[in-house]
Amino acid sequence: MDTPHTKKKKIKRKWQVFPGRNKFYCNGRIMIAKQTGVFYLTMVLILVTSGLFFAFDCPFLASNLTPAIPAIGGVLFVFVMGMLLRASFSDPGVLPRATPEEAADIERQIDATNGPSGPGYRPPPRTREVLINGQTVKLKYCFTCKIFRPPRASHCSLCDNCVERFDHHCPWVGNCVGRRNYRFFYLFILSLSFLTIFIFAFVITHVILSKSISVFLDGCTVLEVVVCFFSIWSIVGLSGFHTYLMSSNQTTNEDIKGSWSSKRGKGNYNPYSYGNFITNCCAALCGPLPPSLIDRRGFVQPDTPQPAAQTNGTGACPSNQVQSHMVRRPYSVLSQRE
Amino acid sequence: PADTFHNLQELHHSASLATKVFIQRDYSDSTICKFQTKFPAELDSRIERSLFEETVKTLNCYYGEAEKIGGQSYLEGCLACATAYIIFLCMETRYEKILKKISMYIQEQNEKIYAPRGLLLTDPIERGMRVVSFANTWDVFLSVGTTLKELCTIYKL
Numbered sequence: 001m002d003t004p005h006t007k008k009k010k011i012k013r014k015w016q017v018f019p020g021r022n023k024f025y026c027n028g029r030i031m032i033a034k035q036t037g038v039f040y041l042t043m044v045l046i047l048v049t050s051g052l053f054f055a056f057d058c059p060f061l062a063s064n065l066t067p068a069i070p071a072i073g074g075v076l077f078v079f080v081m082g083m084l085l086r087a088s089f090s091d092p093g094v095l096p097r098a099t100p101e102e103a104a105d106i107e108r109q110i111d112a113t114n115g116p117s118g119p120g121y122r123p124p125p126r127t128r129e130v131l132i133n134g135q136t137v138k139l140k141y142c143f144t145c146k147i148f149r150p151p152r153a154s155h156c157s158l159c160d161n162c163v164e165r166f167d168h169h170c171p172w173v174g175n176c177v178g179r180r181n182y183r184f185f186y187l188f189i190l191s192l193s194f195l196t197i198f199i200f201a202f203v204i205t206h207v208i209l210s211k212s213i214s215v216f217l218d219g220c221t222v223l224e225v226v227v228c229f230f231s232i233w234s235i236v237g238l239s240g241f242h243t244y245l246m247s248s249n250q251t252t253n254e255d256i257k258g259s260w261s262s263k264r265g266k267g268n269y270n271p272y273s274y275g276n277f278i279t280n281c282c283a284a285l286c287g288p289l290p291p292s293l294i295d296r297r298g299f300v301q302p303d304t305p306q307p308a309a310q311t312n313g314t315g316a317c318p319s320n321q322v323q324s325h326m327v328r329r330p331y332s333v334l335s336q337r338e
Numbered sequence: 339p340a341d342t343f344h345n346l347q348e349l350h351h352s353a354s355l356a357t358k359v360f361i362q363r364d365y366s367d368s369t370i371c372k373f374q375t376k377f378p379a380e381l382d383s384r385i386e387r388s389l390f391e392e393t394v395k396t397l398n399c400y401y402g403e404a405e406k407i408g409g410q411s412y413l414e415g416c417l418a419c420a421t422a423y424i425i426f427l428c429m430e431t432r433y434e435k436i437l438k439k440i441s442m443y444i445q446e447q448n449e450k451i452y453a454p455r456g457l458l459l460t461d462p463i464e465r466g467m468r469v470v471s472f473a474n475t476w477d478v479f480l481s482v483g484t485t486l487k488e489l490c491t492i493y494k495l
Contacts, residue, residue: 082422096466105360130365139365147468151369165369187419272368279407286415287407288433289426293466 015296019097020161028296030089032174033159039088039174046084046192049227050077052220053199057206064209069202076195083188084173091292092178093164095145095153103146110141133271152272154253168252177252180292183285186242193232193239200228246284247277361394361470371401373462373470381472385455393447393459394470397440404436437463 015028022031032039050073058070098106110126126141128148139148142155145162149155154166156176165179177185203224245255249272254260260270274280359381364374375394377387414432418425444461452459458473465471 079422082424086423095468098468099465101358102360102465102469102471105358132365132368137365147466150363150468151365183419184423282412283407285419286412288405288411288414289418289431290405290433291431291437291463293463 011302012300013296014294014298014300017300018294018296020094021159022094022161024296031091031296032088033169033171033176035158035171036174038171042084042172042174045227045231046077046080046195049199049224050195052224053203056218056220057203057224060206060210061202065205073195073198073202076191076198080188080191080195083184083191087170087177087181087184087188088174090175090181090184091294091296092176093166093180093290094159094176094178094292094294095147095150095162095164096294097144098146106141106146106148135269135271137271152251152254165251166253180290183289186239186246186285189235189239189242193236196228196231196235199224200232203228247280249273249280249284357474359472359474361472363468370405371462371467372398381457384457385452389451393451396443397462397470400436400440400443404433 013028015024015031018024021034023034023036024031053073054070054077058073061069126148128139128141130137130139130151132151137151139151141148142162144155144160147162149162150164152165153162155162156166156169158169159176161176163176163178165182167177167182167185169176170185173185173188175181203221207221245252248270250260250270254270258264260268262268274283359378361373361378364372366372373394375391375398377390381390410432441461441463444459448459452472453475456474456476458475460471460473462468462470
């Protein structure tokens with residue numbers, strides 16, 4: 001009998017049984033992708049370069065020019081780190097996988113639309129067509145999550161999750177960029193552009209003003225200049241690209257595929273755009289922040305069937321489980337009394 | 339007796355395992371959260387069409403309000419950005435406040451309208467905002483009734 005076991009069974013939090021390939025820290029408060037090597041590199045680059053700037057260049061600049069320089073640098077640095085951590089550690093908009101009943105209901109609907117299939121008959125790809133603002137959009141069925149993906153959602157193969165308004169998986173940030181953390185990602189790259197230009201400009205200023213060759217050849221200065229120089233090209237370029245995407249309300253995914261390109265056909269337009277770039281930008285940056293749908297710190301309800309990946313059976317009837325579990329109880333009561 | 343009470347307490351959990359009707363999302367208005375108001379055939383004998391439509395339309399209204407992009411959301415967004423989003427540690431977002439209102443509305447609807455008709459409405463937030471599901475609680479009552487019967491037989495009541 002399982003009575004003493006059921007009494008002392010530890011209740012798990014949902015993050016502990018999460019089916020995707022994410023890592024969780026601080027009891028589910030922090031979530032990040034599985035491969036975080038490049039993210040640590042990002043942190044090291046930013047911390048080391050900024051650290052060297054504050055330690056070696058700022059004293060000179062504060063005394064010779066103005067103390068506002070380290071102050072502004074400090075504010076920028078704090079903002080960059082804050083946005084990076086927020087983009088990396090928050091839920092990008094992961095869609096929870098379908099419960100067994102939902103999956104069964106969708107299967108029934110698909111079978112009803114496709115009709116009976118004989119042996120050797122290959123079922124057509126599962127898609128649903130939806131009309132959004134006059135544009136036909138195809139919703140694809142995700143075989144892993146067992147759901148029809150909402151428009152603009154995509155499945156990230158690295159994290160093994162469907163993410164709402166999927167932009168891309170950023171290894172530098174160590175997370176997917178989606179609906180819930182796009183603004184943090186954008187503000188991170190924008191503020192990092194400013195920080196990189198700021199550091200680069202003032203390191204050069206330091207070298208010029210100090211008029212001493214030793215500063216010019218100093219290892220720290222060389223490191224800062226090299227890091228900033230290469231970063232500026234990539235990060236400023238990336239900021240510019242994302243500014244364009246945001247102002248036209250497109251995701252990186254859509255832009256790469258050319259989903260709303262006029263080359264696809266006449267009358268092909270982006271149905272999600274609000275019309276003008278100001279509204280698009282405001283909506284992306286200042287729009288309401290939806291809550292996380294995966295409830296990672298919630299407790300797993302006992303007797304609740306776990307979503308798709310956890311079950312081994314093929315759409316087993318949950319109602320039988322109810323009956324058997326409830327019927328088992330009288331026997332467990334009996335054993336208690338004995 | 340203690341276990342019987344425990345079984346009845348688990349009504350809500352067990353309802354998650356009973357047969358269900360799912361109302362899917364309506365994406366015709368872009369990606370804003372909206373559910374289809376089409377009356378499903380399975381609920382035909384259980385509830386009046388007007389009551390069902392009113393519930394779904396009210397839910398759609400609430401979600402529309404939560405996702406509305408206007409003065410208040412801009413203010414909240416700009417303030418949050420200016421404080422590097424630290425303000426969300428102490429303050430609830432407008433979306434979260436409306437979600438609380440929605441769960442209270444659903445509870446009220448369940449008590450007044452759906453429970454007397456043997457249905458249980460689940461909050462879409464528990465289903466990843468994909469569906470509004472109606473669980474058939476008569477199935478659950480049946481299984482609870484069976485358990486009670488078994489208990490009575492065992493204790494020879």
